[in-house]
Amino acid sequence: MSRxxxxxxxxxxxxxxxxxxxxSSARYRIATRAVSLGRPVDPRDRARKLARGLEAAKASGADHVVITGDLTEVGDPKEFEHFAQILSDAHMPEGTVTLVPGNHDAYTSAAGWRRALEGPLARYASASATDAGKVVDRGEVAFLPIDTSCFQSIARSGGMFTPDAARAVQARIDDPGLRDKSIVLVMHHPPFVRHGNPLSEWxxxxxxxxxxxxxxxxxxxVQILHGHMHRVVDRIVDLGKGVAGLANRARILGAPAIVDDAEVPRVRLYDLGDGLLESAGLFAM
Ligand SMILES: [Fe+2]
Structure with missing residues (x-):
């Protein structure tokens, strides 16, 4: 483990x-076209962008990398293998990459994520989303990777934060052992409704x-790093009375999509300051 x-x-x-x-099968080709929403269905282009994004993450001096879901297009085992190969080729140090699944990673099978962690992604399992309430202790920061994905039709893209997950995460947040750490929940779905329409929650x-x-x-x-929106998000939570000094710090933070960026993908950076994450901009190379 590094510093x-x-x-x-x-x-x-x-x-x-x-x-x-x-x-590949006609079924796979049809499904991936449908969920690509008009983006070019080009495996090599997407692989190249991830490789460049990982190079940028390393060059930025980051001590830890999080990838917040939709790692694959439909959660096909071959896609997970390819994703794992690109990570492996980038030589990311063990224990420094946290992965969580997104809705796309659960379109093929309810067990796809678990099988990927037991198979091609085994090297990254220790720092990635497995059981609810898991803590990845990295010194001054404790990451809590959370699986919000659920096996569902490709017509839906929602996620779920179950009452069991809420209890498990709450117990960790209350743990005196984590009292002096910056706590970062890592999950694919942001905790708000995308279009401001409560009906879209489902x-x-x-x-x-x-x-x-x-x-x-x-x-x-407690802060959240999420994906799903395919753009930078900085949201501030209304903290109510008593902690007003922290009220203007964004604590729900979203990153752009690697798949949507041009040839040179942008990586979002944060630096730790006063126990909270400070946005340090977007980095590309
Ligand atoms: Fe996505």
Missing amino acids: STRRIAHLSDVHTLDPAHRR VDGLRGCKHVLEMLARHPR
Whole structure:
């Protein structure tokens, strides 16, 4: 394990494809076209962007990298293998990469993420989303990677923060052993409704997001890194009375999508200051 975390690089929404896409089944080709929403279905281009994003993360001096879901286009085993190969080729040090699944990673199978962690992504399992309440202790920062994905039709893109997950995460936040650390929940779905329409929560949002917002309101050291929106997000939580000094710090932070960036993808950076993450801009190379 390397030194304590002072800088974090945040990548998201990679949407890796099977490199043999053109020779794969008609069912796979139709599904990936449908969920690509008009983007070019080009496995090599997407792989190149992830590789460059990882190079940028390393060059930025980040001590830890988080990739907040939609690692693959439909959660196909071949896609997970390809994603793992690109990570491996980038020689990311063990224990310094935190992965969580997104809705796309669960379109093929309810067990796809677990099988990927037991198979091609085994090297990254120790720092990635497995059981609810898991803590990845990196010195001054404790990451809590959370799986919000659920097996569902490609017509839906929502996620779920279950009451069990809420209890497990709450217990960790209350743990005196983490009292002096900056706590970072890492999850794909942001804890709000994308279009401001409560009806969209079921289709596209995070069911159970009120548990997350309650935690943020009660605990000023808790922050969230998320994906799903495919753009930079800086949201401030209304902390209520008593912790007004922290009220103007964004604590819900989203990163742009690797898949949507041009040839040179942008990586979002944060530096640790006063126990909270400070946005350090976007970095590309
Ligand atoms: Fe995505």
